[in-house]
Amino acid sequence: MEPHLGGAIHDLSPVEAIRLHDQVFGRDETYSDPRTWAKYTVIIGNAAGFVAGYVKAGRPHLSLAAVAETARGQGLYSRLARAFASRMQTTTFTISTYPARYPIMAAWIDRHLDPDAPPPTETAGRLTATVLL
Numbered sequence: 001m002e003p004h005l006g007g008a009i010h011d012l013s014p015v016e017a018i019r020l021h022d023q024v025f026g027r028d029e030t031y032s033d034p035r036t037w038a039k040y041t042v043i044i045g046n047a048a049g050f051v052a053g054y055v056k057a058g059r060p061h062l063s064l065a066a067v068a069e070t071a072r073g074q075g076l077y078s079r080l081a082r083a084f085a086s087r088m089q090t091t092t093f094t095i096s097t098y099p100a101r102y103p104i105m106a107a108w109i110d111r112h113l114d115p116d117a118p119p120p121t122e123t124a125g126r127l128t129a130t131v132l133l
Helices: 014-025 034-039 076-087 103-111
Strands: 042-046 049-056 059-067 092-097 121-123 126-132
Touching: 014 034, 014 042, 014 049, 014 059, 042 076, 049 076, 059 076, 076 092, 076 103, 092 103, 103 126
Parallel strands: 059 092
Antiparallel strands: 042 049, 049 059, 092 126, 121 126
C-alpha cells in the first residue's frame, strides 16, 4: 500500500478524527469539539482520512468524511466508504454533501446512486442521497 494512503483502515478515536478533520477543513467550533462526536457510532480511517456515521431514521448514514490532500484522487474515500458499509453490514447508506462546496463528493455520490432508492433530494443547497456500493 502506498504510504500516502495512510495505511490500513481501523477504528479511530474522536481525537484522532478531529486531528484529521482540522488538518483538512481547519478548526471549527462544532467539529473540533469532542462532544460533537458522541453521536457517531462508527469512526474509521487511517492517517490520511476518515469517515464517521451512525444510524439515522433507521438506516446507516455516512455523516462526515475527510481525506488529506496528499491522498486525494487515489481511491481512499471509496475504500473508507466500503469499510463503513461493511461495518454497518449493508451495501446501501444515505449520505449528504453540499455540491457547490464539494463538487468531487457530489460526483462520487452521483456515480454510486442506488437505482432502487428514491431520487436524491436537495434542500438549502444540501444534497442527500442513498448510495449503493
